[in-house]
Amino acid sequence: MAFNNSASSLVILDFETTGLSPNMGDRAIEIGAVRIENSEVTESFSQLMDPGFRISGFIEDYTGISNQMLNGMPTCAQVMNEFADFIEGSNLVAHNASFDKRFLDAELNQISRSYSGEFSCSMLLARRIYQSAPTHKLGDLIKYKNISADGGFHRALFDSQMTAKLWITMLDDIKNDYGLTDIEFSLVKKLVKTPKKSVHDVLSNWK
């Protein structure tokens, strides 16, 4: 699939799920996302969904989403069908994107939907450009960059909003440090595949 540099917007997304692996039967229970255009959030998407079975106490504690809250919510199929419309034509970003991509692919596959954009990962980019950060967990990076965070982590919309702030901060830092006026997705794609020790050279020589 070609990298979609021409996409007019970027969607930052985050799933809350029943566990770690769709291959083991885990399902999405909440999707949150924000659309970024010209470094500003222009639209958001937030919805709980009923996975069709009771979620564990661990997930209730971890997310603050209870079985009672999921009672009466639309099904995964209904929500993901709307979300497929929301992301159509946009490139996608998530923190540790391999996790969210697995669930997005699995949920859309269940309803025979797909998407045309390509994923990038805020965690992999942060590992390249914030190499001295103590950890690259989302919450720790938000503190590390002194980004305001008024809300609770581990809910989908809030985490997607924080990932969006981190993403914009990272791109601004790259622009300021290397005198770039704009950062295309093709540069981000190149950076996340660049060995850490070579990141400075790639950015210094980027036109």
Next chain:
DNA sequence: TGCCAGGCCCTCTTTAGGGCCTT
């Protein structure tokens, strides 16, 4: 009740192992 996965990345590496991230 307790447990599960998988990609990235480093190193005491590449015929491997283990930590980091995500829920």
